[in-house]
Amino acid sequence: MAKLMVAGAGSWGTALAVLMAEAGRETVLWCRDKERALQMATARENARYLGGVAFPEALSVTSVASDLKDAEGLLFVVPAQAARGWLERFREATSGADLPVALCCKGLERGSMAPMHKVLSETWPEAKGSVLSGPSFAADVARGLPTAVTLASEDEAQRSFWLERLSTPTFRPYASDDPLGAELGGAVKNVLAIACGIAVGKGFGESAKAALIARGFAELQRFGLAMGAKPETLAGLSGLGDLVLTCNSPQSRNFSLGMAIGEGADPATYLESQKSVAEGAATAGPLTEQARALGCEMPISEGVAAVIDGRQGVDEAIGGLMNRPLRSEA
Ligand SMILES: NC(=O)C1=CN([C@@H]2O[C@H](COP(=O)(O)OP(=O)(O)OC[C@H]3O[C@@H](n4cnc5c(N)ncnc54)[C@H](OP(=O)(O)O)[C@@H]3O)[C@@H](O)[C@H]2O)C=CC1
Numbered sequence: 556m557a558k559l560m561v562a563g564a565g566s567w568g569t570a571l572a573v574l575m576a577e578a579g580r581e582t583v584l585w586c587r588d589k590e591r592a593l594q595m596a597t598a599r600e601n602a603r604y605l606g607g608v609a610f611p612e613a614l615s616v617t618s619v620a621s622d623l624k625d626a627e628g629l630l631f632v633v634p635a636q637a638a639r640g641w642l643e644r645f646r647e648a649t650s651g652a653d654l655p656v657a658l659c660c661k662g663l664e665r666g667s668m669a670p671m672h673k674v675l676s677e678t679w680p681e682a683k684g685s686v687l688s689g690p691s692f693a694a695d696v697a698r699g700l701p702t703a704v705t706l707a708s709e710d711e712a713q714r715s716f717w718l719e720r721l722s723t724p725t726f727r728p729y730a731s732d733d734p735l736g737a738e739l740g741g742a743v744k745n746v747l748a749i750a751c752g753i754a755v756g757k758g759f760g761e762s763a764k765a766a767l768i769a770r771g772f773a774e775l776q777r778f779g780l781a782m783g784a785k786p787e788t789l790a791g792l793s794g795l796g797d798l799v800l801t802c803n804s805p806q807s808r809n810f811s812l813g814m815a816i817g818e819g820a821d822p823a824t825y826l827e828s829q830k831s832v833a834e835g836a837a838t839a840g841p842l843t844e845q846a847r848a849l850g851c852e853m854p855i856s857e858g859v860a861a862v863i864d865g866r867q868g869v870d871e872a873i874g875g876l877m878n879r880p881l882r883s884e885a
């Protein structure tokens with residue numbers, strides 16, 4: 556089997572690269588910073604984002620985008636807001652090759668409101684896009700803990716390509732033909748995890764959190780269906796599965812962001828202090844903008860967007876949610 560490239564040397568890209576290499580697949584991890592790539596290649600670990608996880612022998616590191624020319628597939632793990640520029644660079648580096656690309660980032664692009672597979676088709680139309688999403692903390696996957704995710708593509712050949720390469724004794728991808736649904740679940744759950752974190756940070760207790768997860772899932776479904784996703788995808792690993800994971804653990808950066816806000820932190824100041832990405836913060840705006848355009852009610856996500864953008868304080872946003880007109884649950 557030829558080698559795979561993983562682009563993006565944050566915690567998730569590194570965990571996926573380690574997973575692939577541990578299973579004996581020749582893997583190259585691309586990092587945008589030349590010096591950091593050299594450091595990782597020498598130290599045989601990514602101390603900045605995934606310290607303590609040794610790089611297997613089959614893993615090499617590069618900062619050269621054109622190394623993708625020697626790869627049979629790309630796992631793209633760059634944060635959503637930076638995806639467009641890097642996809643353009645990778646297309647250029649491969650002269651527009653029709654390469655399998657699995658999109659692993661979870662967010663909507665600010666401005667265009669586009670999901671990542673749309674950004675891929677606009678920037679690199681020859682690429683064969685798939686989506687890898689689902690409940691999977693990088694640290695769990697890198698430690699070899701059992702994990703199940705969704706691998707979605709409309710193209711059967713692409714599903715087979717990735718299922719064969721991604722499955723390991725501890726990592727189980729399930730096939731789906733609904734990349735849009737798989738992507739939207741991952742993008743929306745990040746926004747909802749911020750809301751759950753806020754509730755926990757405020758000390759609201761488990762009942763409030765359960766209510767937010769259930770009403771949040773109603774929002775996720777409403778939005779997903781309005782966008783054209785399949786209901787079974789939204790109720791699967793990449794939707795409900797990832798929502799439950801992310802809304803219940805401080806291991807989640809989105810949940811932790813919410814907790815800090817609930818405890819009184821200023822969102823912008825907190826975000827500036829973090830090296831890790833909390834995708835929900837940037838996705839809340841485009842998500843709610845798109846929802847409004849579709850006439851789709853998302854009051855929890857609206858509250859998160861207002862708090863993140865500084866339009867509302869936390870107490871005002873919570874008051875807004877609790878005082879909405881009474882309605883049916885459906
Ligand atoms: N961590 C996880 O458990 C999971 C994460 N994901 C998704 O994976 C994606 C990547 O997140 P993750 O690996 O966690 O990231 P981390 O928070 O661990 O690290 C941030 C990464 O983003 C990079 N980055 C920041 N700004 C830019 C930019 N402008 N251009 C290119 N790269 C940039 C950083 O590079 P640098 O160090 O050079 O700044 C670094 O590699 C996200 O969409 C996330 O939602 C999905 C599933 C699980």
Ligand SMILES: O=C(CO)COP(=O)(O)O
Pocket residue numbers: 661689690691692745748797800801806807808809810832833834
């Ligand atoms: O997507 C994730 C787990 O599936 C990781 O969530 P966070 O980005 O909130 O850490």
